Amino acid sequence: MGEAALAGEHAVKPLVSASSAEGLLTLTMANPPANALSIAMMEALKGALERARDDAGVRVIVLRSGEKLFSAGHDLKELTAHRKDTDRGRAFFEKTMELCAGLMQTIVRHPKPVIAEVDGVATAAGCQLVASCDLAVASDVSRFATPGVNIGLFCSTPMVALSRNVSRKHAMEMLLTGEMMDAETARSFGLLNRVVARDALGETVKGMAKLVASKSSLTVKIGKEAFYHQAEMNLSEAYDYTVRVMVENMLARDAEEGIGAFIEKRAPEWQDK
Template sequence: MTEGPFLLRQDDEGVVTLTLNRPASRNGLSLGMLGALRDALADIETDASARVVVLAGAGPAFCAGHDLKEMRARDYDPAYVEKLFTLCAEAMQAIVALPKPVIARVHGVATAAGAQLVASADLALCAEDARFATPGVHIGLFCSTPMVALSRNIAPKHAMRMLLTGDLIDAETALRFGLVNDVAPAAELEARTLALARKIASKSPLTLAFGKKAFYRQAELPLAEAYVFASGVMAENLKARDAREGIGAFLDKRAPCWTGE
């Protein structure tokens, strides 16, 4: 059988929903899927109409991680394996580097590299029945690349527990760990995610780009250097037309009119 498009894109007033579209494999991250995701993010980066991205999954799961059947079919060929994990790293970093907020909308399971997707997103909402895990230890393949995103997203003790046991955690535990921002009834997940995305999309796109880039950059710096860096970002941001417009609108008690400049 021939697979359909790896990704489905839907645009709705500045909110772009990218849906992983391999439901029969629980949206396994094959070479094709990872390439499609990386390329879609590159397209969105230069699309002025796109303000916020929602990552979702078709079928019964968000994403079950790498496609193990594809790995075995390729006989674990070293060249294929190197290409696979390089492409995965590029896709995950593209999420972080995208100058537009990315929200993961999670239902079913998000395991291994699927959990990595959730941890790489800027925000995440999940259904009450969602489950998360980094289960590589069960099959003799430690979740080393998911570990990178996970360890930068939740407390070390929580990350190590997930990585060392491979156990599934439920939605409320993921919320307590800080892996997701909110838990919703399954029937409300899409609407609540869209409402959050639209709220963020109503802000200045230039300001969001400044803020997202600065957030991840300052986190890599020592405290004193982080303040020097952030002060420079604030000064540069203040030169923007949107900043002047936003301040003026606030003082004049009116709605701002963003230009993205």
């Protein structure tokens, strides 16, 4: 994908910059001061993700921030400005929430793994963004919250991603109290995979991304899709579905190569098919 600048239609400056190397696509958000998920920011992110979908040079995507905050969530000033509309903002609120829901589902349904690299505060829809990613690594100074309840706007859409990552009791604690939590607490809740020192964050994420990128991209695609699909099924349905997935996977060239390489004690040569 090379170096590129990606912006929403109404952005004066690029809101998302993209750089790629070694099969890793890094998307860096830049919407100071709070890295708010405005309409333009969400359109830019969604567009960048969609362009990466069929890019064979992209095997793993890293989502990070170039600001002091990862993301403070929706742009409340943008939302409030539309209260002056004749419908009191209903149409714009619907557009914002639907676009956000679409962005989160784009991440979950993306054929490439998406890793959140968090250095700073992630709140509300920003926390939802972290929860929607397949993996998440944060610096030890990062903090997380779903504080909508504090301003009379319950974090109902962030709740979808949150409740699919952490236990119900932990999710409700975050949603009902709105309190900020440190990175280690977020990790213990299940929101994060790892917490590392700030100066080790970039290299830790890169190492994780390169490890995932070294696998067969076809196998990873099959596995990611199956993981989220079976999670919504009951036990017997999930086993019926994953049996079919395993059989089809076994018939793939990369499975034949990978198993053969394991038996022969050699490195596999992936063809991603």
